[in-house]
Amino acid sequence: MAHLRIERRTAPLWVRPLIPIIAVVITFTLTASLVVLAKANPLEAYYYFLIAPLSNRVSAIEVLVKSTPLILTGAAVTFAFSSGYWNIGAEGQLYAGAVAAAWLGTILGGVPAPIAISIMVAGGFLAGMLWALPPALLKIKLAVDEVVTTLLLNTVILFIVSFLLNGPWRDPVSGWPQSPQIADSAIFPKLLPQARLHSGFILGLIIIIGLWFILSRTSLGLKMRATGLGMEAARFAGVNVGRTVLTAALISGGIAGVAGVGEVAGIHFHLIDAISPGYGYTGIIIAMLGGLNPFGVGLAAVFIGLLSTGGQTVSRALGVPAYLGDVVQAALLLVTLAAFSLQNYRIRWVTGESRSSPKISTGVYKKSDSD
Amino acid sequence: MPAIFMSGVTKRFGTVLANDHIDFSLEQGEIHALLGENGAGKTTLMRILYGLYHPDEGEILVDGKLVHIPSPKEAIAAGIGMVAQHFTLVPSLTVAENVVLGYTRGLGFDPVSAQRNVAEAATRFGIETNPSALVRHLSVGERQRVEILKALFRNARILIMDEPTSVLVPQEVDVLFCTLERLRQAGLSVIFISHKLNEVMSVCDRITVLRQGRVVGTVDKTASSQVELACMMVGRETFGVIRQGEPPEGKVLLKLDHLSAIDKKGLPALKQISLDIHAGEILGIAGVSGNGQAELARVLAGTLKPTGGRIMVEDQNLTGADPTHFLAAGVGRIPEERQEGIIGELSVAENLVLERLDDFTHNGLMDRNRIRQHGEQLIVEYQIKAQPTDRMRTLSGGNVQKVVLARALSNKPHVIVASQPTRGLDIGATEYVRSKLLEQRDQGVAVLLISEDLDEILALADRIAVIYEGCIVDVIPTRGATMEQLGLMMSGAWEVPHGTSQN
Numbered sequence: 001m002a003h004l005r006i007e008r009r010t011a012p013l014w015v016r017p018l019i020p021i022i023a024v025v026i027t028f029t030l031t032a033s034l035v036v037l038a039k040a041n042p043l044e045a046y047y048y049f050l051i052a053p054l055s056n057r058v059s060a061i062e063v064l065v066k067s068t069p070l071i072l073t074g075a076a077v078t079f080a081f082s083s084g085y086w087n088i089g090a091e092g093q094l095y096a097g098a099v100a101a102a103w104l105g106t107i108l109g110g111v112p113a114p115i116a117i118s119i120m121v122a123g124g125f126l127a128g129m130l131w132a133l134p135p136a137l138l139k140i141k142l143a144v145d146e147v148v149t150t151l152l153l154n155t156v157i158l159f160i161v162s163f164l165l166n167g168p169w170r171d172p173v174s175g176w177p178q179s180p181q182i183a184d185s186a187i188f189p190k191l192l193p194q195a196r197l198h199s200g201f202i203l204g205l206i207i208i209i210g211l212w213f214i215l216s217r218t219s220l221g222l223k224m225r226a227t228g229l230g231m232e233a234a235r236f237a238g239v240n241v242g243r244t245v246l247t248a249a250l251i252s253g254g255i256a257g258v259a260g261v262g263e264v265a266g267i268h269f270h271l272i273d274a275i276s277p278g279y280g281y282t283g284i285i286i287a288m289l290g291g292l293n294p295f296g297v298g299l300a301a302v303f304i305g306l307l308s309t310g311g312q313t314v315s316r317a318l319g320v321p322a323y324l325g326d327v328v329q330a331a332l333l334l335v336t337l338a339a340f341s342l343q344n345y346r347i348r349w350v351t352g353e354s355r356s357s358p359k360i361s362t363g364v365y366k367k368s369d370s371d
Numbered sequence: 372m373p374a375i376f377m378s379g380v381t382k383r384f385g386t387v388l389a390n391d392h393i394d395f396s397l398e399q400g401e402i403h404a405l406l407g408e409n410g411a412g413k414t415t416l417m418r419i420l421y422g423l424y425h426p427d428e429g430e431i432l433v434d435g436k437l438v439h440i441p442s443p444k445e446a447i448a449a450g451i452g453m454v455a456q457h458f459t460l461v462p463s464l465t466v467a468e469n470v471v472l473g474y475t476r477g478l479g480f481d482p483v484s485a486q487r488n489v490a491e492a493a494t495r496f497g498i499e500t501n502p503s504a505l506v507r508h509l510s511v512g513e514r515q516r517v518e519i520l521k522a523l524f525r526n527a528r529i530l531i532m533d534e535p536t537s538v539l540v541p542q543e544v545d546v547l548f549c550t551l552e553r554l555r556q557a558g559l560s561v562i563f564i565s566h567k568l569n570e571v572m573s574v575c576d577r578i579t580v581l582r583q584g585r586v587v588g589t590v591d592k593t594a595s596s597q598v599e600l601a602c603m604m605v606g607r608e609t610f611g612v613i614r615q616g617e618p619p620e621g622k623v624l625l626k627l628d629h630l631s632a633i634d635k636k637g638l639p640a641l642k643q644i645s646l647d648i649h650a651g652e653i654l655g656i657a658g659v660s661g662n663g664q665a666e667l668a669r670v671l672a673g674t675l676k677p678t679g680g681r682i683m684v685e686d687q688n689l690t691g692a693d694p695t696h697f698l699a700a701g702v703g704r705i706p707e708e709r710q711e712g713i714i715g716e717l718s719v720a721e722n723l724v725l726e727r728l729d730d731f732t733h734n735g736l737m738d739r740n741r742i743r744q745h746g747e748q749l750i751v752e753y754q755i756k757a758q759p760t761d762r763m764r765t766l767s768g769g770n771v772q773k774v775v776l777a778r779a780l781s782n783k784p785h786v787i788v789a790s791q792p793t794r795g796l797d798i799g800a801t802e803y804v805r806s807k808l809l810e811q812r813d814q815g816v817a818v819l820l821i822s823e824d825l826d827e828i829l830a831l832a833d834r835i836a837v838i839y840e841g842c843i844v845d846v847i848p849t850r851g852a853t854m855e856q857l858g859l860m861m862s863g864a865w866e867v868p869h870g871t872s873q874n
Contacts, residue, residue, distance in 0.1 A: 217739070219732040222717075226725060230714035236674055236706060237725040238695040 004347055011343040019343060020289060020300070023336040030335070031328050038320035048317045049310035049328070059309055061195045067305030068197075068266070069094070069276070071204035072259035073283025074290065074297045075211050076128075076252045082215060082292055083248035084228035085139070089132060089150030090256040091280025092157040096131035097124035097257025099161060101264035102169070102271035105182025116185040120261050121203070128257020129250045131157065136249035140242040146249075154280070158273075165273055179271040188266040200262030205298070207255055212294035224248050256280060285333040291340070304329065372435045374399045374529055374560045375420065375451075380429030382415055389415040391584040392429070397529065402551060402561040404571040406604060407581035408659065408823070413564045416581070417531050420562075421453045422446040433529075452522025453531040456538070458514050462507035466500055470521045489524065496523050497553045512543030519550065523559075530554065531562045536570055537661060548574045566604070566659045568597045568862035580604055601858025605825050613830045614653065614809055617850070621650025624817035625671075625702075625786045630680035632666045640666035642841040643680060646819075648786070653808065653818040655832025655849070657825060659861050663841040664821045665707055668790035671819070672704045673697040684786055698726055703784030705775055707791045707821075712775050715764030719757050720746030723778050745781075753777040754803070769800030776807055787811055790821045805831055825857060839863050 032042040053059040073090045080087035087093075100123040108116040135149035165177035172180070188198040215221040223244045226234040235241045263275050286304055290296030311325020375397040382390040390412045397403050405413045418424045420431065422440040431438055433449045440446050446453070460469045467482070467489040475485075489502040498520050506514060515535060522530055532551075536544045551561055551574060565571050571578055572592060580587040580603040587603045625648040634640035640663045648654045658664055669675035671682065673694035682689045684700045697704065706712040713722045723746050724731045731738050731745070746759030755773045757766050766774070772792070779787065789808060793801040808831060812818050822828050828835055828849075835852055837844040837860040844860045859865045 217737060218735050219728050219737050220735060222721060222725075222728065222737060226714055226717060226721075229716040230710065232674075233710065233712055233714045234725070236672060236694055236704070236712050238673075238693070238698050239725070239728075240693075240695070 004349060006345055006347055008344060009346050015343050016291065019291075019339045020296075020336065023289075023332060023339050026339070027328060027332045027335045031324075031331055034324060034327060035320065038318075038324060040314075040318040040320050045314050045318060045320065045324075048314040049325075050306065052313050052317070053306055053309040058195070059313065061192060061197050063302065063305045063309045064201055065196045065198075065267075065305075066308050067302045068201045068204055069259045069263055069279040070282055070286055070301040070304055071201075071208060071298055072262065073256055073279045074286030074301045075204070075207050075294065076255035076259065076280075077283040077287040078290065078292050078294065078297050079211060079224075079255060080248055080252035081287055082228045083224040083245055084231055085136070085245050085249050085252070086147045087132065087135075087150050087249060087252050088147055088284065089135065089153050089280070090252070090259075090283045091276060091278065092150070092154035093128040093131045093253040093256035094260040094263075094276050094280050095154075095157045095161055096127040096253075097260030098264045098271055098275050099157075099164065099260075100124050100127035100257065101186075101261040102179040102182065105186040105265060105269075106180050107183075108186045109183035111183075111185055113185040113187075113189075116183065117188065117199075117265070120186055120265055121258055124257040124261030125254035126257070128253040128255070128260070130253075131257070132249050132253020136246050136253075139249070140245055161271065162273060165271065169271065171270070177273060181270050182265065186265055187269060188262065196267060198262070198266030200258075200266040203258065203262065204301075207258070208294050208298045211297075215294065220244070220247065256283070259283075282329070285329065288333065288340075289336050307332075372399075373397055373432075374434060375562075376432040376435075377416070377420065378430055378432075380416065380419060380426045380431070382412075382419060382424060382426050388584050390419070390426070393581070393584075393586055395579055395586070395589075397560050397562060398577075399560055400555055400558050401576040402555050402563055402574055404575040404578040405562060405564045405581060406566060406568075406571055406578050406600060408566060408604060410583075411581040411604075412584040413581055414533060415584075417453065417533060417562065417564060420446065421451060421531060447525050447527070450526060450528040451531065452519075452525060452527030452529070454515065454518040454522060454533065454535060456533045458518055460506045460514055460517060462505070464506060465502065466504050466506060466509075466517050466520075467502035469506055469517055470502075470524050474525060489520070492524050493520055496520065496557070498523075498550060510543070511538050512540070512546060515539070515543075515547065516550065519554075523554075528558075529560045529562070531564070533564045534566075535563070536565065536567065544570070566862060568600055568604075568859070568864045571600070572597060572864075597859060597862070597864045598855055601862065601864070602855050604862075605854050605858045614812070614833065618649070618651040618812070618833055621652065621815065621817070623647045624650050624685055625788075625819060626681075626683040628681040628683065630667075630670065630677055630682060632663075632670050632675055632677045634666055640841050641670065641677070644838075644841075644843050645680075646836060646843065646846070648817040648819050650785075650817050651812060651815045652833040653812050653820050653831050654846075655828035655835045656819065656821040656838050657828045657835050657857060657861060658823070658838035660823050662838050664790065664823070664838060666841075667838070668704075668707055668788060668821055671697070671702070671788040672706060698782065701783070701785040703779035703782055703787045705772075705779055705787070705789040705792050707794075709768070709771050709775060712778075713763050713771060715762065717763055718746075718760050719750070719755070719763055719766070719774060720759035722763050722774060723749055723759075723781070726778055727782060749774075749777040749781055769796050769803075772796060772800060772804060776804060780807065780811065784811075785816060787816055787818045788821070789818065791823065792820070793822075793824065793827060825854065837861055837865075 028046055035042045035045045053063055073094060076090045077087060101120050104120050104123045108119060135146045138144035138149055139146045169179040171178050188200050191197045191199060223239045226239055227241050227244045231241055259279060264271055268275060282304060286297055286300040289300035307329055308325055311322055314320060315322040373396040377395040380390050380393045393416055407413050419426050422442045422445055431440060438449055467486040470489045471485045486502045493500050498516050500516050500520060535547060555561060563575055575592055577589060577591055579589040627644055627646045629643040629645055630641055631643055632641040656664060666675060670677050673692055676691045684702055687700050689696055689700055720742050724742050731742050743759050750757060753773045755770050757770055792804050808818055820832055832849050834846055834848050836846040839861060844865055
């Protein structure tokens, strides 16, 4: 009897880099019907999505502006995920960094810019770390699931920000729920004239390189990877798993905090409620899309930056809802994750009698549990 | 007419012949033991009967009729029920709900009548249980009774029990045996998988012994003895590497003093174990799997904290210490499961330095040249077929074990704790690993060899400690030890003579 069979396999090496590309193609195919529903031509839509933003200077720079916080949150999440610590709290840690920046920015007037900016970055890093500390401690001391705690703390800090903006920090001049403008010396320098691109982008690139260096060249990086890839074996080999996870979690929180500093000191110049439209969560998409490889993460961040700029372009040019961009992003994550796990299987057309091998559904024979 | 008749049943997994032309018959109303060591093929045979595996050859007759059993559904329809080692109950449901689960018709479910039906069935079969209790509140023994009731509720006339006593405390074992005896009198047939001789002798009518996938023989309980069964179970030819000469009496390098530990379920796994391992000797821990060996290995690797007693390595107290301390004290460890020790996604060279990363680090930076050289050197020295940069998961089992061995021995240990060091390896790799262990012994290292392979223990160990239910039954010199004696000790049928239980 001929039939199809699904088998496990080890994916050939050349498959992995192809996966993001395949995922993009599948995603665009899947979302094409929505574009049609929005009364637009899919091919045209994808032109505005991917090509148009890069075809003029203003929107090309805007892509980099959009990717700046994403590079940072993507790197933050990668740091934690590489160590097997599932930090879903980059969003909250970003807000913690933004709060610190908004506060430091107002008291650093008169301080020379290089010093003021260094203090802003350090303060934001520290604030992100502090916000990441309780879940990390709960994880390593009491084995409390960090997915839950880091996620819930995101909501907590959003309310704290709301409280600050509607209470003590409310702008005395306008009365809007926004913090006072930060000092000029605390503002991130612009990289190009007449564009929003600020030095936070350079900071992001430095952190990507730093991430690569730590993961691949330091013993901390090897301990982190060992912990993430095989916690039991790492513990067996004498790696202090708890300390490694704590370090990774704190650095992760710190980098996310720096993302918040960049938004305050580079874009808005004060704290607002909606300073992040979910950069922390998008960071998770980026980390997975980049396959937890630092440079892959950098590319994925720019790519998502392109998609969100493209989402706006497409909606302006074709009159489709801007939410279409979000749909494409979300679909892309699901497809990428599916592609990464499905690469370990292949479908084979089997002919003839095949009763000799056990089906996947009945479990793989293991020597240890069969007497 | 036998209730079950299996003839010529053969099952291969890849190159492993798990069942080799097995003939087996179960009479109506008997309790029939399937006896054998780990890996003898008992569970495989029963999974075939229950439709979980499909035989490559052979046929099965139920009540004289040829049947085809592609899945458990057909097995249940043929009146066969199985109680697996690991229960399949839903903890958050009641006993009654668990019993009727998957055995209701239509979409409706009436909890009241379900409870009534289950209570009625429990009374009829004489199984003591409370149908309205939640399963998660039940003890292991009670859960097992629910599993039995579940099978009987589906009109099973043939009950397969896979190592039913391995999860029970002694009192619960007695209750189980009473239940089985009652069911037998009611005309039920039971297949009882076990490797414990005393239990087999106390509850079964006939015994079929399996060894390495073949039937050694079927005997009546009345016409046999524990000694005969032990021989049938373990007796076989030895091969390969064998230790030479008796070791000189060295000083004690590893001392376990009333060491106790609990397993993952919180049950006592090691009960006040005391052992001395001397320089230049191999002490073998023999026993059937699941008698505390895994916990002993983990306690001595530093990954499981003991609940009592002391671990002394030379003059250092390592009780409750971390793996780092065991490594620093010169303990080389070979874990039972290879993935317990190595990380598949890291490279061979990275895995080889993981235990002593500080030696290859300057100011936090890895010395990548030395890590690669170290890898290359060990690859040559230990004949590992791999490149230093290869991902560990691409290596064969034998090469993975050589990496584990190379890492442990390159630390120049004084004490080695090796757990199932040759399990699953081919003959070449097995001999290599064994010769390395003997080499270490000859260099004055104290080796603790935990193995379920009696051949291995007899070939390598100078003294043998038999472990049974978390206790050391006795420690005997290998010279003069017989298979028969070891078989009896391993299956709990050995009375320790007074005054000889110490080293």
